Amino acid sequence: MFLHGDEDARAERLKLVDExxxxxxxxxxxxxxxxxxPVLMTESWMLADRKALESVVGKELLTDYPYTRPAAVEGRVAMRRSKEKLTPKQVWTNLMGDDANEILHDRSELxxxxxxxxxxxxxxxxxxWCDGVERALRTLGFL
Structure with a gap:
């Protein structure tokens, strides 16, 4: 059973896993x-692979892509022309503009x-998460 929660629900999810x-x-x-x-929120994983993102939404939407390496998506980052540190969800919205939610909904599977x-x-x-999945599969006798 996978129990999802963003960073603000980490303690609650881990307690439930233990129970x-x-x-x-x-x-x-x-x-x-x-x-x-995920650290902060699930959107961070969606922003990690810039090549995949470019293939789905196009390079033109990613001209202000702020991350220098994949692991950087697990922190807050300032966008160009701003000093404010943004969460991955805010970065997604800044990159995608007014259509951010629609793009997320329509293209997340791709x-x-x-x-x-x-x-x-x-x-x-x-x-x-991969370690947790492997432990679960081992516990259940699949590995």
Missing amino acids: LNEKRLIVGSAGVAVPLV LAQRTDLRVLAQLPSYRE
Whole structure:
């Protein structure tokens, strides 16, 4: 069972994972809980692979792309002509403009298909999630 929460819900999600895993010890046949808690928010993973993003939304929308390396998406960053540090969701909105939510809704599946997992592997929160998935699969006897 994957339990998603953004950074502001990290403690709550990890507590729930612990509770579910304790119940698993009692029940025995229950699934394994795996937290999916990116640093800050899920949008950070969508911004990590610039090549994939360019292939989905076009280079013209990414002229102000602020990240110098994939792992940088897990922090707040200032956009060009601004000193304010923005979250990934705010960066997405600044890059995509008024159509940000529509683009996110319409193109997220294509972006997920084109995102290189080797790029995502540069994000500590993604590696943590992969470790959790591997532990769960091992616990359930699939690995």
